[in-house]
Amino acid sequence: xxxxxxxxxxxxxxGGGVIGGGWVxxxxxxxVDVRVFDPDPEVPRKITAIIDNAxxxxxxxxxxxxxxxxxxxxxxxxxEAVADGELIIExxxxxLEMKQAVYAEIELVAANDxxxxxxxxxxxxxxxxAKMGWPDRLMVGHPFNPVYLLPLVEMVGGKKTxxxxxRRADEIYRAIGMHPLHLRKEIEAFVADRFLEAVWREALxxxxxxxxxxxxxxxxxxxxxGLRWAQMGxxxxxxxxxGEAGMAHFIKQFGPCLKWPWTKLMxxxxxxxxxxxxxxxxxxxxxxxxxxxxxxxxxxxxxVAIMQALKANDWGAxxxxxxxxxxxxxxxxxxxxxxxTMPLETLRRRVPAEWTDYNGHMNEARYLDCFSHATDVxxxxxxxxxxxxxxxxxxxxVETHIRHLDEVRANAEVHVxxxxxxxxxxxxxxxxxxYEGDNRLLATGEHMLLHxxxxxxxxxxxxxxxxxxxxxxxxxxxxxxxxxxxxxxxGVK
Amino acid sequence: xxxxxxxxxxxxxxGGGVIGGGWVxxxxxxxVDVRVFDPDPEVPRKITAIIDNAxxxxxxxxxxxxxxxxxxxxxxxxxEAVADGELIIExxxxxLEMKQAVYAEIELVAANDxxxxxxxxxxxxxxxxAKMGWPDRLMVGHPFNPVYLLPLVEMVGGKKTxxxxxRRADEIYRAIGMHPLHLRKEIEAFVADRFLEAVWREALxxxxxxxxxxxxxxxxxxxxxGLRWAQMGxxxxxxxxxGEAGMAHFIKQFGPCLKWPWTKLMxxxxxxxxxxxxxxxxxxxxxxxxxxxxxxxxxxxxxVAIMQALKANDWGAxxxxxxxxxxxxxxxxxxxxxxxTMPLETLRRRVPAEWTDYNGHMNEARYLDCFSHATDVxxxxxxxxxxxxxxxxxxxxVETHIRHLDEVRANAEVHVxxxxxxxxxxxxxxxxxxYEGDNRLLATGEHMLLHxxxxxxxxxxxxxxxxxxxxxxxxxxxxxxxxxxxxxxxGVK
Numbered sequence: 013x014x015x016x017x018x019x020x021x022x023x024x025x026x027g028g029g030v031i032g033g034g035w036v037x038x039x040x041x042x043x044v045d046v047r048v049f050d051p052d053p054e055v056p057r058k059i060t061a062i063i064d065n066a067x068x069x070x071x072x073x074x075x076x077x078x079x080x081x082x083x084x085x086x087x088x089x090x091x092e093a094v095a096d097g098e099l100i101i102e103x104x105x106x107x108l109e110m111k112q113a114v115y116a117e118i119e120l121v122a123a124n125d126x127x128x129x130x131x132x133x134x135x136x137x138x139x140x141x142a143k144m145g146w147p148d149r150l151m152v153g154h155p156f157n158p159v160y161l162l163p164l165v166e167m168v169g170g171k172k173t174x175x176x177x178x179r180r181a182d183e184i185y186r187a188i189g190m191h192p193l194h195l196r197k198e199i200e201a202f203v204a205d206r207f208l209e210a211v212w213r214e215a216l217x218x219x220x221x222x223x224x225x226x227x228x229x230x231x232x233x234x235x236x237x238g239l240r241w242a243q244m245g246x247x248x249x250x251x252x253x254x255g256e257a258g259m260a261h262f263i264k265q266f267g268p269c270l271k272w273p274w275t276k277l278m279x280x281x282x283x284x285x286x287x288x289x290x291x292x293x294x295x296x297x298x299x300x301x302x303x304x305x306x307x308x309x310x311x312x313x314x315x316v317a318i319m320q321a322l323k324a325n326d327w328g329a330x331x332x333x334x335x336x337x338x339x340x341x342x343x344x345x346x347x348x349x350x351x352x353t354m355p356l357e358t359l360r361r362r363v364p365a366e367w368t369d370y371n372g373h374m375n376e377a378r379y380l381d382c383f384s385h386a387t388d389v390x391x392x393x394x395x396x397x398x399x400x401x402x403x404x405x406x407x408x409x410v411e412t413h414i415r416h417l418d419e420v421r422a423n424a425e426v427h428v429x430x431x432x433x434x435x436x437x438x439x440x441x442x443x444x445x446x447y448e449g450d451n452r453l454l455a456t457g458e459h460m461l462l463h464x465x466x467x468x469x470x471x472x473x474x475x476x477x478x479x480x481x482x483x484x485x486x487x488x489x490x491x492x493x494x495x496x497x498x499x500x501x502x503g504v505k
Numbered sequence: 506x507x508x509x510x511x512x513x514x515x516x517x518x519x520g521g522g523v524i525g526g527g528w529v530x531x532x533x534x535x536x537v538d539v540r541v542f543d544p545d546p547e548v549p550r551k552i553t554a555i556i557d558n559a560x561x562x563x564x565x566x567x568x569x570x571x572x573x574x575x576x577x578x579x580x581x582x583x584x585e586a587v588a589d590g591e592l593i594i595e596x597x598x599x600x601l602e603m604k605q606a607v608y609a610e611i612e613l614v615a616a617n618d619x620x621x622x623x624x625x626x627x628x629x630x631x632x633x634x635a636k637m638g639w640p641d642r643l644m645v646g647h648p649f650n651p652v653y654l655l656p657l658v659e660m661v662g663g664k665k666t667x668x669x670x671x672r673r674a675d676e677i678y679r680a681i682g683m684h685p686l687h688l689r690k691e692i693e694a695f696v697a698d699r700f701l702e703a704v705w706r707e708a709l710x711x712x713x714x715x716x717x718x719x720x721x722x723x724x725x726x727x728x729x730x731g732l733r734w735a736q737m738g739x740x741x742x743x744x745x746x747x748g749e750a751g752m753a754h755f756i757k758q759f760g761p762c763l764k765w766p767w768t769k770l771m772x773x774x775x776x777x778x779x780x781x782x783x784x785x786x787x788x789x790x791x792x793x794x795x796x797x798x799x800x801x802x803x804x805x806x807x808x809v810a811i812m813q814a815l816k817a818n819d820w821g822a823x824x825x826x827x828x829x830x831x832x833x834x835x836x837x838x839x840x841x842x843x844x845x846t847m848p849l850e851t852l853r854r855r856v857p858a859e860w861t862d863y864n865g866h867m868n869e870a871r872y873l874d875c876f877s878h879a880t881d882v883x884x885x886x887x888x889x890x891x892x893x894x895x896x897x898x899x900x901x902x903v904e905t906h907i908r909h910l911d912e913v914r915a916n917a918e919v920h921v922x923x924x925x926x927x928x929x930x931x932x933x934x935x936x937x938x939x940y941e942g943d944n945r946l947l948a949t950g951e952h953m954l955l956h957x958x959x960x961x962x963x964x965x966x967x968x969x970x971x972x973x974x975x976x977x978x979x980x981x982x983x984x985x986x987x988x989x990x991x992x993x994x995x996g997v998k
Contacts (some may be wrong), residue, residue, distance in 0.1 A: 030746060077619075111592050135702055156729040156730060156733075157746050162729055162732055163728045163729075163730070163732070164724070164725065164728035164729030166725065187906075191724070193721060193724050193725060193728070195716070195717060195721065196712075197715065197716050197717075199711075199714075199716050202725075203711060203716065203721065203722060203725040204725040204726065204730060206707050206711065206731050207704050207707055207708070207725075208730060208739075210704060210706075210707045211700045211704060212739065213702070213703075213704060214699055214700055214703045215739055215740070218692075218696060218699070221690075221692075222690065223688070223690050223692050224688060224690075224696050226738075226740035226741075227697065227740075228686060228688065229696060229738060229739060229740060230737065230738025230739060230740050230741050231657070231684070231686050231699040231738065232657065232659065232686060232695075232696040232700070232738070233654070233697065233700065233734050233738035233739060234734060234735065234736055234737055235656045235657035235684040235686070236649040236655055236656075236657030236697050237649060237697060237701060237734075238656070238731070238733075238734030238735045238736070238738065239735045240649075240731075241726050241727060241730075241731030241734055241735070242727065242731045242734070242735035243727055243731070244723060244727055244730065245722060245723025245724065245725070245727050246701075246704060246705065246708055246717075246722060246723060246726060247719035247720075247722060247723050248719075248723050253523060253650050260521065268996040270934070319990065333560050338516065349567040349672050351600045370891065370894055371894070371901065371959070372897050372959075374875065375877060375904065376868075376877050376880075377870065377873040377874040377876075377877040377904040379872075379873075379875040379905075380869065380870040380872075380905075380907075381870040383870075384868060384869050384870040387869075398863065401864070406863075406910070408558050408864065408869075408912065409869040409909050410908070410909050410910075411874075411906075411907065411908050411909065411995050412869065412873075412905070412906070412907040412909065413904075413905070413906045413907075413994065413995050414873075414904065414905040414906075415903070415904050415905065416901070416902050416905065417903075419901065423767070458924055458995050459995075460995050466865075469912065472929050481527035484519060490605070498843070498995075499994050499995065500994055501906065501993055501994035502904050502906050502934070502951050502952075502953050502991075502992065
């Protein structure tokens with residue numbers, strides 16, 4: 013499967029419940045215009061609440077600049093919703109006849125090359141497409157709640173689904189920050205929901221038999237294996253646990269448990285040598301290029317600070333996030349498109365709850381976090397991007413002076429403006445202002461940076477294009493007043 | 506169950522595999538002396554590797570000061586290992602006869618009030634204790650790999666286990682940073698492993714039938730519901746997904762799936778009204794004090810930066826971590842016990858991988874993170890602790906000056922020393938040095954702080970005991986030279 017991405021201009025979402033609403037939020041956050049149809053008059057209110065949650069989450073998830081938000085319209089009919097849509101998402105209740113009736117309406121007006129993606133959790137796509145005129149464009153794209161945050165989407169084609177439909181859907185899902193997983197065989201409930209169903213049925217037995225309450229069952233998950241599964245799945249986790257003896261040894265060691273009454277769900281496969289070998293070699297192909305030692309370290313780091321740390325480790329769901337952020341950064345307008353005669357807006361975000369400390373306000377260290385991110389955005393405006401750094405140049409901060417003038421609480425919207433005080437030769441002198449809302453000044457940050465050669469780690473002159481872009485900013489800011497607090501020291505009485 | 510904690514002085518671990526070794530690491534990190542017995546001559550090497558992993562993880566998990574590390578000894582016999590041990594952990598292979606033979610040896614020498622805790626994943630404690638002379642002190646304490654990191658331990662008593670044994674074990678597990686979950690009924694495989702077994706059996710079917718590979722199965726978990734289960738379990742997740750209609754509605758809506766072939770494991774409970782009501786009311790008791798809206802927000806925040814963010818949210822596994830850290834901070838020696846005539850060591854840790862940035866070194870903002878934590882430790886030395894803050898006083902940083910003098914890579918050990926330049930009335934003037942290893946200077950941090958009244962958020966005089974502790978530090982540091990760089994400003998040319 014290619015890893016290209018393609019962002020559609022317009023999508024339709026039929027059904028505005030928790031899943032449909034989650035799709036809407038993810039799509040508009042990623043710059044896709046969306047038309048929604050749902051006969052329930054409460055749907056606009058419900059979707060607004062979901063988008064509100066999604067915006068709250070996005071502010072914590074990334075400081076990468078979002079694309080211009082997609083437009084959201086509520087359509088009066090299915091036909092109105094799907095006309096001209098490149099991607100048509102069906103998220104109506106899990107009843108085959110209802111879904112087939114929706115496809116019939118869609119087919120009256122949809123473009124021949126529109127992708128029709130069902131969000132069903134379990135109905136087989138061959139059944140969904142059975143009565144369609146052009147069934148090749150129907151597939152299952154099964155997401156997970158909350159759709160605007162969880163990256164997984166299971167893609168399943170039916171007997172009549174074209175390869176081209178799956179390929180194009182893969183590109184679209186990647187473009188909106190998801191991790192498409194293409195399943196090659198149809199089966200009811202696909203893969204993830206078979207696990208959820210097995211756990212659900214087992215949990216029902218445990219509750220029914222009075223073994224554990226819902227709270228105890230939840231705790232048995234979230235204090236233990238749930239933490240593991242946020243970063244590795246079943247097989248890789250067991251591979252690591254099995255250690256140097258290998259996966260086949262692990263399976264055989266635990267094989268006898270399959271004969272024990274360790275679940276209420278008793279129909280089990282025969283553990284033939286062939287099955288053991290299949291699992292063992294698949295696990296080799298999946299994980300064999302890393303030693304157990306490396307896998308343990310990756311696992312442990314992930315368990316400590318999962319979502320954000322996954323990004324730092326270029327692993328799993330964090331990799332999905334990083335790819336998506338990189339695309340957003342690539343889309344930052346070049347400096348020439350911005351009014352650069354005033355201090356530049358280099359950061360706008362909400363204060364995450366986890367940035368606050370025992371004093372009930374944003375921790376002092378997060379002030380520098382804001383200024384550091386603002387400096388990074390300004391760097392990219394000057395052409396210091398991933399390619400420039402890879403080619404061997406960058407700027408390092410050598411001195412920082414912060415005046416913490418006022419406190420700020422969780423969820424407040426803050427922004428940073430950046431003024432260039434000087435920038436010639438190896439040196440760059442920046443001055444940031446951090447505000448809450450329009451103009452409540454929270455802090456100033458004054459920073460001296462040096463350009464460095466990334467091989468020698470010694471100071472060096474920037475490349476010509478960076479020097480030139482920087483000179484433009486210096487010229488543009490030459491007439492601005494020197495900001496209050498610049499050049500100040502902490503006084504020793 | 507009371508929430509008191511008790512840290513034993515000495516523990517024995519019988520069996521030094523992945524689970525036994527994980528117990529050893531967690532215990533010595535928490536200041537418990539441990540004697541290990543395992544006839545395998547490779548065990549000292551294997552346990553050293555596990556402890557190395559655990560230390561790597563601990564450096565990322567917390568900057569709270571660890572207690573003096575427990576002593577590790579390898580015993581030549583079971584008798585030598587368990588003599589005088591307050592907690593005796595059995596972690597030998599899952600064979601009833603072998604475990605019973607181990608208990609017989611333990612009973613020859615163990616103290617009458619020693620707790621004997623089996624790490625079995627599935628054997629019922631009534632069977633384990635069947636042949637014991639003093640069976641009241643045997644229980645199951647089932648941990649999860651990696652034991653040094655995952656907080657869950659399932660506690661299960663057998664027919665003859667005393668309440669006192671369970672109560673004391675609960676206090677011990679809490680003292681070493683774990684979340685004990687007391688299961689009131691015996692059942693094979695307890696609770697968590699029944700889910701793992703159900704998922705494992707289902708996964709075996711999917712692989713056997715060629716529906717998905719091990720890698721695809723793992724991705725279907727870790728990009729989707731695995732992220733959810735790191736912070737909420739099955740029932741609370743579904744409660745949130747079900748929204749305002751409530752848990753009973755959710756169960757009934759998805760009830761029909763139980764009749765569908767959505768798992769290979771087909772023996773399912775009858776969804777009677779009574780069962781629906783049981784689940785619904787248990788879920789109310791568990792989650793009903795929060796609105797769906799609140800739960801959604803908690804869920805979303807958790808998904809973004811799970812382990813560390815869970816701590817900030819005082820929720821789930823993060824709460825376990827926070828409680829444990831608080832106990833470690835409480836154990837910091839009072840200032841009187843430290844030589845305070847030299848700059849004070851206020852931080853020592855390794856640089857986590859996620860603190861580094863695209864320049865391949867610790868991000869500039871993390872320098873202030875280090876200084877901020879160092880300031881917090883100094884604050885506690887002066888008596889500004891959780892109780893002082895709760896009573897209405899604290900210090901806020903108003904100005905920061907950092908000289909970033911050198912770069913530092915992931916995993917390097919760094920430490921901070923703190924010198925008091927001035928501290929009288931409302932003001933406090935601190936100067937930190939950040940070093941890698943013994944003496945490679947990475948940065949200096951100069952900080953002006955003001956004491957504040959937490960109600961009015963205005964500056965105020967500190968309490969007498971804090972002012973007095975601070976005065977002692979000021980006197981002790983009065984003869985130290987003014988550090989290089991103090992009082993400096995970033996020069997505007």
